Amino acid sequence: MSASTVTLLEVDQNVSKVFAMAQERPISVYRYRTPYAVVVSTSMWLAASKIEDFVPPHSPLTRIKEYVDFELQTRLDDIEALSIRSRIEMKPEQAIRALLLQVMHSIQTESALHGQIMSNMVFRWFVGLQVNAPL
Known part of the structure; x- marks a missing residue:
């Protein structure tokens, strides 16, 4: 799993992998082929806020x-x-x-x-x- 976008099902199935990927870059989560959420690490979020x-x-x-x-x-x-x-x-x-x-x-x-x-x-x-x- 190396994509910057994943489906909600992929998050459910691979939550630890998705969180690990989010340490390096934001991950867009899609539900029913539409943007649903973005997973970012705390350090990235704080740096951007x-x-x-x-x-x-x-x-x-x-x-x-x-x-x-x-x-x-x-x-x-x-x-x-x-x-x-x-x-x-x-x-x-x-x-x-x-x-x-x-x-x-x-x-x-x-x-x-x-x-x-x-x-x-x-x-x-x-x-x-x-x-x-x-x-």
Whole structure:
């Protein structure tokens, strides 16, 4: 199996081979002779994605982020002198954004906040992390 297109039946029968092929290039999956899905590796998907692609256009966090960015920019000197102690390693302005998320969304613990930022792309965007940035 070396094609860049496969049928859904071929995926069902050879799922591990299809996933192995997807590590090298995207695989188009056809169902009833029409495009149905595309299988890509996580690394290819993350490399091709921008964090802004995951932010809904009317998210309330968009307006809040604009305000927070402005306020953080005007207080940059104060922020650079600020030391925020946390098990989550990040820049002070990112830590402030993360703490705002924690308060706004009633996230109880730092580990829960970490999990939310890891799994929620809008939260990652709000904090200032890229799609594949480690946390």
